[in-house]
Every structure is written in C-alpha cells, then in structure tokens.
Amino acid sequence: MDALIETxxxxxxxxxAWAFWISLVFAIGENLxxxxxxxxxxxxxxxVGALVATGQVDFLPIWAGATIGAIIGSFISYAIGWVYxxxxxSFRPVAxxxxxxEKGNAAFRRWGALxxxxxxxxxxxxxxxxxMAGIARLNLPVFIVINVVGCALWAYVTPKFGEVxxxxxxxxxxxxxx
Numbered sequence: 365m366d367a368l369i370e371t372x373x374x375x376x377x378x379x380x381a382w383a384f385w386i387s388l389v390f391a392i393g394e395n396l397x398x399x400x401x402x403x404x405x406x407x408x409x410x411x412v413g414a415l416v417a418t419g420q421v422d423f424l425p426i427w428a429g430a431t432i433g434a435i436i437g438s439f440i441s442y443a444i445g446w447v448y449x450x451x452x453x454s455f456r457p458v459a460x461x462x463x464x465x466e467k468g469n470a471a472f473r474r475w476g477a478l479x480x481x482x483x484x485x486x487x488x489x490x491x492x493x494x495x496m497a498g499i500a501r502l503n504l505p506v507f508i509v510i511n512v513v514g515c516a517l518w519a520y521v522t523p524k525f526g527e528v529x530x531x532x533x534x535x536x537x538x539x540x541x542x
Contacts, residue, residue: 369404372465373411380421392443397441397495406461406487406522412479417534424451430519434484438494438511445498453499458474468492472500484514485521516542 376386394405409430415421445452451467471479480502483493485488498505 368409369411373415375414376412377420382414383415383421384425387429387519387523388424388433388436391430392437392440395437395441395494395515396433397444398491399494400437400487400491409522410526410529413523414530416523416527417530418488423523426523427519430523431516434515434519437511438515441494442498442502442507442511445495446501447498449495449499452495461487468496468501472497472502476502477506480507480510481514484518527534 372386372390376383390403390405394402395408396408407425412421412426413423416423416426455496475482480493480497481487494511
C-alpha cells in the first residue's frame with residue numbers, strides 16, 4: 365500500500381496537470397462499495413492535498429476531481445444496492461449477520477439521508493453506506509441531493525486537511541531549522 369501511495373504522489377508531483385484525474389479515480393475507488401477497503405484513497409487524497417501546501421498543485425482541480433469521483437462511486441454503490449440488494453444479502457458471510465442488516469435498515473429508516481451524509485466522513489461506513497442506502501430503498505431524489513452535498517464536502521475536507529497538515533509540518537520543519 366505504501367508503495368502505491370508514494371508512487372501516486374510522486375506522479376502527481378511530477379505531473380500536476382493529472383491532479384484532477386488522479387483525484388477523480390481515487391475518489392471513485394474510495395466511494396465504491398467494498399472496493400474502498402483495499403484502495404488507500406484517503407491517504408492519497410490527503411497526500412495530494414499536502415502537495416497544495418508546497419505549491420506543486422492547485423487545490424481546485426483536486427476538489428473538482430474528488431467531488432465528481434465521489435459522486436460517481438457513491439451512485440454506482442447505491443445502484444448496486446438498489447438492483448442487487450436482496451441477492452447480496454443472501455450471500456453467506458452477510459446472511460449470517462441478519463441482525464446487522466436489520467440494524468443498517470433501521471438506521472436508514474431513522475436517520476434517512478443524514479446517514480448518507482455522515483457516512484461520507486467515517487471510513488468504515490463509507491465502504492457500505494451507499495450500498496445500504498440502495499438496499500434500504502432510500503428515496504432517489506433525496507439521496508441525490510444529500511449525496512452530492514456530502515460528496516462536495518468530503519472532497520473539500522479530505523484534501524484540505526492534507527493541505528493544512530502540509531502547512532503545519534512545513535512551518536515546524538522551518539522552525540526547527542531544517
């Protein structure tokens with residue numbers, strides 16, 4: 365994983381024009397059901413954000429790419445949950461935990477779209493929240509509105525956190541005389 369992160373950040377550092385596309389691809393991966401577990405997208409988006417602090421890339425293409433990628437990935441996950449939810453829930457590892465499935469459905473009945481918004485900001489939830497929204501048959505227009513807002517906020521906060529951390533570490537580095 366570390367090699368992928370380092371290679372990707374080195375590529376973006378050398379090819380700033382690709383920052384939009386790199387952010388888009390990794391944001392799709394970060395928001396696809398279960399795929400996000402194996403791709404270090406958050407670390408890459410934080411790292412790309414840190415490159416903003418060094419002046420090597422601009423923030424706007426990162427934010428735009430991550431927003432569009434998050435929308436694409438989360439909508440694919442929602443559609444998979446809507447279309448294949450019952451089939452997915454019948455697979456052995458999932459079917460053995462019917463109580464967790466019911467808790468997920470109850471969360472959507474109780475919190476609705478707010479569960480989607482919150483899911484954007486909690487890594488373990490992001491892997492399944494959009495899939496569960498489709499399975500729970502969360503109203504599509506409501507999902508669209510809250511998800512686009514959540515995607516834009518997540519795509520702003522994640523690399524911005526990396527940028528701010530980059531500024532802080534740079535300041536500390538200079539303060540220590542390195």
